[in-house]
Amino acid sequence: MQRTLLFMALAAVAATASAANLRDMLAGKDWAAINQPPARLMRTLDNNHNLDCRLEHYAGGSTLDCVMRQPINVLGLGVEEFYLLHNANGERMLKLVSPAGVDAVRQAAQTHFPEARLVSTGKLQWKADLGGKRELRVSQRNDLAGELAYVHWTPVAANARKAGASIDTGALEGMIRARGHAPLRVCAVNAETGPSRCVAVPVGSDHYRIAGLHAGSYFAIGYGSRSNWHPAHAHQWSNCKPTPSNDCTNGILKALRVNPGEVVHAGLNHAFTQLPAALSQAPIGT
Structure with missing residues (x-):
């Protein structure tokens, strides 16, 4: 009985730690987590019962898409979805989605990342250089939800080009x-x-x-x-x-x-x- 109670207590602590780590990652405080492969993050989140996640592998990388059964608060925003994408070109992107809309997401980004200077890159799209090959992106999805993405570019091998592509395209x-x-x-x-x-x-x-x-x-x-x-x-x-x-x-x-x-x-x-x-x-x- 004591052993069972101890196991339950440890599981609760692990779930709480996982939730706390996830919140830090979504708040842009844990770039090491953003750089871990999507499959590894999925294993880390296996015990998080608030998430419905799906892992997809493709020729150019892999994606972990997660929907939250109950939104969580990140940077003052209600977040309902997030995506971790790793591409073969060295792009590591974590994108969170909030129904609060693009204006609220942009304001949260400016408030919590005062060093970031968001520059327009298109209609309802902004990007800021955080240094160290890191970027912050804000955009609007076609359902009017706001998106905030953390992007880290990592080196790739010179011969990483895939058949069917060119050095320019x-x-x-x-x-x-x-x-x-x-x-x-x-x-x-x-x-x-x-x-x-x-x-x-x-x-x-x-x-x-x-x-x-x-x-x-x-x-x-x-x-x-x-x-x-x-x-x-x-x-x-x-x-x-x-x-x-x-x-x-x-x-x-x-x-x-x-x-x-x-x-x-x-x-x-x-x-x-x-x-x-x-x-x-x-x-x-x-």
């Missing part, structure tokens, strides 16, 4: 979920301010590859010639709460970072019948 590729019989164009739509690229996918093909992408974040979206059905790369689940003022009727699209020398996997795993207004039409002239 990267690529997106992946499988296409069940599709119709109409011709399809799959586009890498730049989520920032740079150019987008599209490729024609033959009828019957279930795979696409878009090469020649310059560094940036991209949405992978299919556009049919005679259909409003859009296969797209999206989060496996969605905390999206549709309202008349937001643009997430069908779910939350997932932008992926592509860098020179890198081939990133982006399976078109979700079917959209209504895209956000800004993405409803395929990019012109691509």
